[in-house]
Amino acid sequence: MKEIEELFLPDNVRYAESHEWTRDDGANITIGINDYAQDQLGDIVFVELPDVGDTFEKGEDFGTLESVKSVSEIYMPVSGEIIAINKALEETPELVNEEPYNNGWIIEVKPNDPDEINTLMDSSEYLKMLKGEE
Amino acid sequence: MNKKQIKKTPLHDWHLEHGANMAVFGGYEMPLWYLSGAKREHLAVLTGAGMFDTSHMAVIMVEGPDALTLLQACFTKDLDACIGKDKTPLVPGRCAYGAFLDDMGHVRDDSVVSQVTPEIYMIVVNAGMGEQIARHLKDQAGGSNVEIHDLTDGVGKIDIQGPMSARILAGIIREPELVFDRMVYFSFKGFFDDDSPLADAVRLSDGTPVMLSRTGYTGEFGFEIFMSPYHIEHVWKMALEAGKDFGFVTCGLAARDSLRAGAVLPLSHQDIGPWPFINNPWSFALPFNDDRTDFTKKFMGDDALKKIKEPEYTYPFTGFDLRKVSPGDSTVVTDPDGAKIGIVLTCVTDMAIGRVKERIYSIASPDKPDEFNPKGLSCGFVRVTRKLSVGDTVELKDGRRTIKVVIVDDIRPARTARRAIKNML
Secondary structure (H helix, E strand, O other): OOOHHHOOOOOOOEEOOOOEEEEEOOOOEEEEEOHHHHHHHOOEEEEEOOOOOOEEOOOOEEEEEEEOOOEEEEEOOOOEEEEEEOOHHHHOOOHHHHOOOOOOOOEEEEEOOOOHHHHOEOHHHHHHHHHHHO | OOHHHOEOOOOHHHHHHOOOEEEEEOOEEEEEEOOOOHHHHHHHHHHOEEEEEOOOOEEEEEEOOOHHHHHHHHEOOOOOOOEOOOOEOOOOOEEEEEEEEOOOOEEEEEEEEEEEEOOEEEEEEOOOOHHHHHHHHHHHHOOOOOEEEEOOOOOEEEEEEOOOHHHHHHOOEOOHHHHHOOOOOOEEEOOOOOOOOOHHHOEEOOOOEOEEEOOOOOOOOEEEEEEOHHHHHHHHHHHHHHOOOOOEEEEOHHHHHHHHHHOOOOOEOOOEOOOEOOOOOOHHHOOEOOOOOOEOOOOOOHHHHHOOOOOOEEEEEEEOOOOOOOOOOOOEEEOOOOOEEEEEEEEEEEOOEEEEOOEEEEOOOOOOOOOOOOOOEEEEEEEEOOOOOOOOEEEEEOOOOEEEEEEOOOOOOOOOOOOOHHHHO
């Protein structure tokens, strides 16, 4: 298990309480799970993805991550429409563990409100939350 | 349970230093997996070997002229008729699997009983169960001539499991050829107490006496090694060094759980528990006579098992892909018409198996197809109110999804637990 100090929490993304990350790519937002979540879940062996065109409200679950030990929901950090899913995860779900912020991204979303991402935590706020949890 | 009561094994610091994700199991904080992950750990036990810290399990010694009589009255296995096809009596150096029941035929715990001498038996029960089973045995012993000692936390245990286990052990024990000679499945040699006359039978290269038992909880060829807790960290490190060229990894409870489920082994208090111990895949632990009309001995719970009015049945199952359901109160088993017929006891993914056409292969299957690279299959146990047959399809449904599974008589093929040791050296 990674110590909190060992977690990689980049500054160019924002964080949801449910441990997803979001990156503002201009028109769209890319979403994945962060280093803390992938470390807690362990080996991801299957990812259940939504369909392109599906819409979800903030806080709704849009898919599942199946680890060796358990099945966990993934929640929408912002409301919006799915415009892309990471098809590579169908064959190589372990990318979520290996490169959570890069090739292990999960969905791309067109947000209903482009400013909603700013309500999420930055890395230092998220780190503070994690320390409170321990 | 508050934090103060959670126990640690002597290897706890080692686990943390080596990046283990820890969780509480049976009252002990134990590794779930190490840095390499549970999938690699599971596969290593099929292709190389894996090492598990199992010091959370409890050892009870039952000693005295009436020890066998007591065990015969409390343990499901008939120890006078349990070895080989001819069902000969348990002898020194051999072990037997069974369960301790209450008078309703419900499971208190399951256990492996090893006969050290005709008057000395070593019983291994699950984590946290030492005190309870020892008390139960003392209650049943009454005034008979037998002593019961709960050695909870007084014995360290390491399991080395997988086809390379004997080759790895050969690097850390004295006279391995002699130790491994005719060491059959469910037998042991040596003892962990230097004062025992058996102690000289198995010593590590540094002289540490151990009890080496050809048993385990993975379905694969391997050993359980019992020793004083003082030696365990040293032995653990020595074994890791000896195994570095054999695909040897440390394994946590997640891999242990998926390996044992694929091997159709029950987890006590989950797959067997406070319901009658019958109509399940483990009836070999009951003392049935040849035509299965009666038991060959009297034991606690036997009458209740013979008089069940509304039987329930426990079956192994295998799914069609790796997706699991989460067992729980709201998770149900339904028949093809959608009627609820039972509950899910265990549902895990055996990452080493996959379906090719109509057949299930393991990565260890000698006849597996070329470029066989399985993603794994869900598997486990269901308990249902209706008698089912191998090949029947049922659905498992939790709050999240419904999966179709097939009732089977075995799960992971090509297991190695019973292989002749001479072929594994």
